[in-house]
Amino acid sequence: MSSDPWxxxxxxxxxxVRTAEGEKVVGSWQAGxxxxxxAYFERxxxxxxxxxxxxERRVKTTDLSAKDAQTAIDHLRQQVDEHHAVGDLEALGRRLDALxxxxxxxxxxxxxxxxRQSDEARKAKEALVAEAEELAQSEQWRAAGERLRGLVDTWKGLPRLDRKSDDELWHRFSHARSAFSKRRKAHxxxxxxxxxxxxxxKERLVAEAESLSGSTEWGPTAARYRDLMAQWKAAGRAQREAEDDLWNRFRGAQDVFFAARGEAFAERDAEQTENxxxxxxxxxxxxxxVPVTDLKAARAAFRAINERWEAIGHVPRDARPKVEGRxxxxxxxxxxxEESEWRRTNPEARARAEGLTGQLQAAVDKxxxxxxxxxxxxxxAKADKLAKELEGRQALLDQALKGLEEFGG
Structure with a gap:
């Protein structure tokens, strides 16, 4: 019989094999x-x-799943429990218990x-849903649309929750995107x-602008072009391609008219400068x-000058007041x-002046x-009062005498 400690x-x-519960049969050996x-069973x-x-190393150093680890432990424990080896089987059992x-x-x-990951994913998805529902009311169509597409990519990168929670949040998220798309499409x-x-x-405005481009009624047509421009601005923008083409036609018609008006005004300005x-x-x-020495000759000369003046035509507006004032x-x-001559030669006026002078002279003498x-x-006292009255009458008399002198004395 042969034996060792185990x-x-x-x-x-x-x-x-020796165990805490006593010896257990390991097997039978007849070959040697x-x-x-x-030695065989010890190996x-x-x-x-x-x-x-x-x-043990796999459990500590790798990402071996708990399920696979437990399967491996169960397999080893079965071998230990079946006592097909000689050694400290209790120690192996304790190591397996620790594992x-x-x-x-x-x-x-x-x-x-x-x-934790599920909670974080839930919070992240709830935040995505809240932002999507806020963006659904936005009118920043381009920016909001791009942001919603970015939120979808973010959503896809998050872990799934339980089916019920994930479906509810996705339904709200999808509904917000659909609402935004519907509003954007309607807009x-x-x-x-x-x-x-x-x-x-603008087609109508262009047609009228083109019809006016050959007009020579400068003032009314320029005013009408201003009206057309105001209507153009109030009409809003057409499609990009149409807008550019229509604007080029509209502006081209105005350019034709105002270029012609500019040439006409340039000719007019040159003519008025010469005038x-x-x-x-x-x-x-x-x-x-002036001064007038011969009224009749001066009047005839002025009439001739004025006839030549009227024949000349317009002058620049800003120069008109000065030259006409001269x-x-x-x-x-x-x-x-003329008025002075008329007063001097008018017998009735002379008689009235002489009569007034005589009356005033008589009053002064009295x-x-x-x-x-x-x-x-x-x-x-009476003398002083009469003296003041005399001063007033004497002043009137002096004026009358001066007027009488204009009639030749």
Whole structure:
């Protein structure tokens, strides 16, 4: 019989292993010596030690799933429990128990990690849904549309939740996207209708602008072009291609008209500048008639100058008041000379002036006599009162005498 600390072989070739519960039959060995039998079963024990060691390292250093790890543990435990090896089987069992605890701890950690990831995914998806529902009300069509597409990509990168929660959140997310798409489609449909209406309005404006491009009624046509431009701005924008083409036609028609008007105004300005030069020469000629020495000759000369003036035509507007003012000044001088001559030669006016002068002279003489009488009588108060009255009558008399002089004395 052969034995070691963990097993023995009896005389019949039966191999035993020692355990805390007593000896257990390992197997039967008939092919050799008892030592060879123990060595064989001891090698099987070492094999279990190696397998358990490898499993321990896999559990600690790899992402071996808890399920696969438990399957491997169960397989090894079965081999240990079947006592087909000689060695410290209780020690192997304890190592397997420790592995079970390690696997269970990792299972709990992964379960907690999945719970955290699920909670984070839920919060992330709820945030995506909230943002999508807010964007659904936006009118920033391009930016909001691009952002919603980005949210879809983000959603796809997140883990799935439980079916019910994931479906509910996806339904809200999808509904928000659909609502935005529906509003955007309606907006652009309305915009297309507005642009088509604007195109029709601008077609009419272009047609009228082109019909006016050859007009020579500069003022009314320019005013009408301003009206057309105001209507153009109020019409809104047409489709891009139509807008550019219509604007080029509209602007081209205006350019034709205003270029023609510019040429006409340039010719007119040149003509009016020459007219101004001629009228300044006539104004200078007229001013030589003042002061008037021969009214009849001066009037005839001014009439001839004025006829030439009227034949010349318009001058630049900003120069008109000055040059016309010079002619008006000469005309007023002639009128004043005529009025003076008329007063001087009018017999009725002369008679009225002489009569008024005589009356005033008589009144002055009478007042002087009354003043002398009052002072002789010692009535100085009355004399002073009459003296003030005399001052007023004397002033009127002086004016009348001056007027009488204009009639030749």
């Amino acid at each position: 097993g023995r072989v009896d005389e019949t070739g039966t191999v035993y 010596t008892p030592e060879e039998a123990l 099987k024990y070492e094999g279990l030690v190696v397998e358990i060691g490898l499993l 079970v605890e390690t696997v269970e701890k990792r299972r709990e950690e992964r379960r907690a990690q999945r719970a 652009f449909a309305s915009l297309d209708a507005q642009r088509e209406e604007a195109r029709q309005v 101004l030069k001629l009228k300044e020469e006539l104004a200078e000629e007229a001013e030589k008639l 002619m008006h000044a000469v005309e007023r001088a002639l009128q004043e000379s 007042l002087r006599e009354q003043i002398d009488a009052a002072r002789s009588a010692g009535n100085n």
